[in-house]
Amino acid sequence: MTAPRGSLILVPNTLDFGIAADAPDVRDVLPASVIRTAARLTHWVAENAKTTRAFLKRVDAVVPLAQPLQTLHIVELPRAQKGARGVPATDLTALLAPALQGVDVGLISEAGLPAVADPGAALVQAAHTIGIPVIALPGPSSLLLALAASGLNGQSFAFVGYLPVDAAERAARIRELEALSRRANQTQLMIETPYRNEALLGALLAHLQAATRLSVSCGLTMPSGFTRTDSAQGWKARPTALPADVPAVFALLAG
Amino acid sequence: MTAPRGSLILVPNTLDFGIAADAPDVRDVLPASVIRTAARLTHWVAENAKTTRAFLKRVDAVVPLAQPLQTLHIVELPRAQKGARGVPATDLTALLAPALQGVDVGLISEAGLPAVADPGAALVQAAHTIGIPVIALPGPSSLLLALAASGLNGQSFAFVGYLPVDAAERAARIRELEALSRRANQTQLMIETPYRNEALLGALLAHLQAATRLSVSCGLTMPSGFTRTDSAQGWKARPTALPADVPAVFALLAG
Numbered sequence: 001m002t003a004p005r006g007s008l009i010l011v012p013n014t015l016d017f018g019i020a021a022d023a024p025d026v027r028d029v030l031p032a033s034v035i036r037t038a039a040r041l042t043h044w045v046a047e048n049a050k051t052t053r054a055f056l057k058r059v060d061a062v063v064p065l066a067q068p069l070q071t072l073h074i075v076e077l078p079r080a081q082k083g084a085r086g087v088p089a090t091d092l093t094a095l096l097a098p099a100l101q102g103v104d105v106g107l108i109s110e111a112g113l114p115a116v117a118d119p120g121a122a123l124v125q126a127a128h129t130i131g132i133p134v135i136a137l138p139g140p141s142s143l144l145l146a147l148a149a150s151g152l153n154g155q156s157f158a159f160v161g162y163l164p165v166d167a168a169e170r171a172a173r174i175r176e177l178e179a180l181s182r183r184a185n186q187t188q189l190m191i192e193t194p195y196r197n198e199a200l201l202g203a204l205l206a207h208l209q210a211a212t213r214l215s216v217s218c219g220l221t222m223p224s225g226f227t228r229t230d231s232a233q234g235w236k237a238r239p240t241a242l243p244a245d246v247p248a249v250f251a252l253l254a255g
Numbered sequence: 256m257t258a259p260r261g262s263l264i265l266v267p268n269t270l271d272f273g274i275a276a277d278a279p280d281v282r283d284v285l286p287a288s289v290i291r292t293a294a295r296l297t298h299w300v301a302e303n304a305k306t307t308r309a310f311l312k313r314v315d316a317v318v319p320l321a322q323p324l325q326t327l328h329i330v331e332l333p334r335a336q337k338g339a340r341g342v343p344a345t346d347l348t349a350l351l352a353p354a355l356q357g358v359d360v361g362l363i364s365e366a367g368l369p370a371v372a373d374p375g376a377a378l379v380q381a382a383h384t385i386g387i388p389v390i391a392l393p394g395p396s397s398l399l400l401a402l403a404a405s406g407l408n409g410q411s412f413a414f415v416g417y418l419p420v421d422a423a424e425r426a427a428r429i430r431e432l433e434a435l436s437r438r439a440n441q442t443q444l445m446i447e448t449p450y451r452n453e454a455l456l457g458a459l460l461a462h463l464q465a466a467t468r469l470s471v472s473c474g475l476t477m478p479s480g481f482t483r484t485d486s487a488q489g490w491k492a493r494p495t496a497l498p499a500d501v502p503a504v505f506a507l508l509a510g
Contacts, residue, residue, distance in 0.1 A: 010403050010404060015393070025287075027286065027288075028286050028287055028288035029393050031283050031284050031285055031286055031395075032280075032282045032283055033282075033283035033284070113399055113400070114403060115402075115403040115404075115406070115409045116399055116403050116409040117410055118409070118410075119410075120403075120409070121405075121406050121407065121409045122406075123406075124403070124405070124406030124484075125406030125407075125484070126406075128484040128485070133481070134404045134406070134484075135404070135480075136400040136401075136403045136472075136482070138270070138285075138394070138395030138476050139393070139395070140394070141399045143399070144396045144398070144399050145368070145391040145393060147370075148368045148369060148371050148375075148379070148391045149379065149390070149391035150379070151370070151378075151379030151380030151381075151382065151383050151389070152376065152380075153376060154370045154371040154372060155372055155373075155374075155376075155416050156413075156414065156415055156416055157413065157414055158411075158412065158413035158441070159411065159412055160411055161411055186413070217391075220391060220393075221392075221393050225390075227389050227391070228383075229380070230383070
């Protein structure tokens with residue numbers, strides 16, 4: 001007889017990184033079931049242990065944790081090497097050992113849905129490989145909120161991650177994404193490290209054609225959050241300064 | 256002096272279409288702020304008026320509606336013609352008239368986030384064009400939950416909508432998506448009308464290469480929901496029957 005297995009539960013985090021001055025109440029961005037589940041889990045794999053503890057403190061204020069924060073098992077996910085297709089699944093099965101013994105394991109990211117735009121997918125793949133059920137709990141995704149708020153094509157879209165930092169490579173990539181967007185009528189979504197928000201906006205406006213629509217969403221789910229969608233021409237004529245300390249999502253659709 | 260403007264508020268719906276026998280409590284899939292906002296809005300633009308009323312009945316059971324359901328203004332969004340790039344924004348500005356007079360307007364889909372994988376984006380674009388603020392409230396997206404639960408690449412992915420129904424065209428499209436996935440290491444997500452779930456699965460298994468990973472998510476956020484990820488070869492060796500009455504999300508990543 002095999003023991004009943006635990007699940008790998010993908011627990012969404014808030015989008016405010018726990019540090020924004022205007023961070024909302026967790027109940028206003030996460031469903032009640034997510035908060036209850038987060039409060040009962042004793043074993044976690046986290047993108048970042050420190051931000052996970054900060055999140056669990058906010059949870060504890062709403063639903064008391066099943067055991068004290070200091071006694072929870074929180075293991076950080078190994079970082080995949082840049083450009084690699086994820087760490088080998090064999091390295092990750094050890095993190096799933098509690099699930100093989102019947103204990104649910106939570107996977108949590110610094111913000112939003114785990115395993116989307118972060119290195120968590122390799123752990124999820126390992127769970128599928130060894131037959132551990134995977135349950136994704138509903139929560140906010142900055143990418144999809146930005147897409148919805150953009151008014152750009154939501155019936156065909158792609159998320160392409162970060163653009164190259166090198167100016168010439170970035171310019172080439174912007175033109176490539178614009179051509180791809182035109183060919184497939186496909187919205188192209190990208191993100192940037194907050195302190196480079198303005199630099200990415202500048203590069204997009206320098207290289208996109210005048211009629212291409214560009215949408216920028218900053219600080220979604222926060223009172224200060226906003227989405228602006230305009231043509232590249234319109235952005236140049238009426239600039240909007242972007243914050244350097246809040247993550248932004250950029251989306252473009254060739255006109 | 257211009258009057259203060261209302262906003263276009265994108266209100267997420269549950270993922271259960273209000274009909275599933277095991278549909279969860281709305282509080283377990285939507286944040287409290289979404290339920291409060293839905294209860295106070297008096298003007299709606301909806302993908303489907305009937306399912307919107309069903310949703311608002313569930314909201315009313317948790318937070319009483321600001322005015323009786325029968326007296327709410329619910330207008331259906333005109334359907335975009337298939338293949339068209341959305342209806343002209345000028346046709347839609349009339350739906351935003353309340354916002355010009357200071358009244359918030361809600362946009363809601365049959366399931367999940369509005370303006371993603373549905374015809375709502377044209378209304379959002381119209382709002383941007385006439386200067387009405389757009390606010391996307393956090394909620395579940397079946398596409399992103401399926402992606403997170405798949406374990407496939409969440410750092411580069413595309414949603415391509417529906418595949419062609421014609422068998423030869425569909426086979427060609429599957430091979431095209433697999434080639435695209437391999438070239439860009441990009442997960443390709445697609446959806447299908449529930450009664451064609453099995454047909455799409457069969458077509459994918461007939462045309463994908465043995466090592467390509469295929470993930471299918473059905474009924475996410477419901478107790479009966481599941482995600483299975485395996486190689487095309489593994490799916491063929493150990494088939495899983497898909498329900499014909501529950502929406503599924505399919506995702507592939509070339510091996």
